Amino acid sequence: MAVGDTVTRVYSGFRGVDFRGDEINLIRSPDSLNMWKDYTETDSIRTRPTLEKIEFYRRAHPDEFNNNDAIYGIHDMVKADGRHVVYIHRGKKLYHTQLNENGRFNEGGDNLAVTGWLDEPMAENRSESFILDGQMYIKDGKNYYSFDNDNKGSAYEYIPTTSIARKPSGGGKIHEDVNMLSNQRKNTFLADGTSTEYFLDAQNLDEKGITVYVDGKLQSEYTVDYANGKITFKTPPPAPLTDGQDNVEIKFQKTIPGHQEKILECTLLQVFDNRVFFSGNPKYPNMIWHCSLDNPFYVSDLDYYEEGFDTSAVRGMVAGNNALWVIKEPSPANTSLFYHTPTIDSEYGKIYPSTHSNVSTGCVGRAINFNDDIVFFSERGMEGISGDVTTEQVIAHRSTMVDRKLLAEPNYKNMILQEWEGYLLVIIDNKVYLADSRAVFTNENHYEYEWFYWELEKKITCTKVINGVLYLGTEGGLYSLTDYGDVESYWVTPLDKFKHPQYMKTTNKRGCVTEAKGDISLYVKTNKTDFELIVEHKNVKDCFISRIKRKKFKDIQLKFYSNTRFSLEASTLECFIGGYLKR
DSSP states (O other): OTTTTEEEEEEEEEOOOOOOSOOOOOTSSSSSSSSOOOOTOOOOOOEEEEEEOOOOSSOTTTSOOOOOOOOEEEEEEEOTTEEEEEEEETTTTTEEEEEEEEEEESTTOOEEOOOOOOSSSSOSSOOOOETTTTTEEOOOOSOOEEEOOOOOOOSOOOOEEEEEEEEETBEEEEEOOBBTTTTEEEEEEOOOSSSOEEEEESOOOOSSSSSEHHHHEEEEEEEEEEEEEEEEEEEEEOOOOOOTTTOOOEEOOOTTTHHHHHHHTTTTTEEEEEEEHHHHHTTSSSSEOOOBBTTTTTTBOOOOOEESSOOOOOEEEEEEEEEEEEEEEEOOSSEEEEEEEEEEEEETEEEOEEEOSSSSOOOSSSSSETTTTEEEEETTEEEEOOOOTGGGGGGOOOOOHHHHHHHOOOTTTGOEEEEEEEEEEEOOOOOEEEEEEEEEEEETEEEEEEEEEEEEEEEEEEEEEEEEEEEEEEEEEEEEEOOOOOOOOOEEEOOTTTTTTTEEEEEEEOEEEEEEEEEEEEEEEEEEOEEEEEEEEEESEEEEEOOOOOOSSSSSEEEEEEESSEEEEEEHHHHEEEOOOOH
């Protein structure tokens, strides 16, 4: 290299951010805001969309929805008749509305209503939901409801038949386990035609809720001994017309303190193997429960598992790779990752035994199956599960590019995770970190994601993607990320020494050529100055030329900025090589 030679830099093929410092790969930015790759439009980086408010009102009470309560959940389902209904959990109420034929909210939202049949007000916590067999189930850490095709809510409606083929004196066969979500049970008996006293399979019953049928007919001529669980008929029930067929059914109530609350206060849900798994109850931090097959309202009192012997809390449950993955907080026992695979037991049928790995890295944020990559957020950032779960090498880091900023977020542990447009959005208040599933790179012996970084106009409380549109709940209402109004955005190139850190450089005065679109301001920074405005361009259609005049510098950075919208494809800058640096 001789004095006067030129070095050409082409900044293009932008991949994402790298917050580790200024001297990074030229395809990444050490400082970028509100930029991303919209793969549906172009491979160039561009300004993100802005928030567009969804307006609602009720005919009878036009201002009821427009209050200051936060939105804690957005849940949608397509009903059997084709209607696409959305439930919005705002404050202590659950509202519902219907999407139009284009799969969008109607302007004005004039069909908004309140689901007034709920027994209890909604909890002011983030709510979760799932759909099974055409029914939607919503859970908020206090309540647990289902909604059928008529929009009618129900809760804990399954009543198990705990004993069948009982003699009046007892015995018989255990049929179903106790349902933790219901204090009601049924026993069926084979009447002998002479006995009047019928003993149930439980004592100390609730002093209400007794219902008796004989041969399918409701009975009223009997007395109840609640303490001993005994029903005494005035007249003996007749023997059945069909030999061996139970003809007496007794429904009763027995409340076991704390049973319902164990499930209702769970805040984590995961559907796996046609069952719903529950966890996140702060009183039982290392416990998980699951419902019976295809029956979300039947949770047997025997279907539970303890994840390890310590009480560190379960922070995430993720279905993937034919297993249910359970990730706990960092554990004193140095075991934080468990997995459950379906197993057939000769006595109990299908069970899900817990198996622990040798992984000690715990989860302090959330966990999700991101495009078949099971990831969770530890004290070090985003981790992926890959490889042999019996070894320490099962965990691979995924967020090196943003850890420096991500881990400094005050509300890091209360993040929201949402997949959208091939990205995993890690939302913390109004900050959004976007992991790009289509752009990965190899770091040491594992792959990591490229990332972008946004700052939204509102603090986000919940999210939902419906028909490809990202909806965001806030304390000020419901928004979609669909507007293309003004928003501040920029992209900063890395600190560039033009391959020769020992030499001084001078820019080619013929200019810097940038391929871009929109309103763009170009700033330049060298080791001698802070960022200085060079030129402002309005309504760029294809490219622009900026005459950058900087002499005898060691390194240089460019900043492309707009407070409206722009896209950036490439920028080319030439420098002449000068003499050696002098102090």
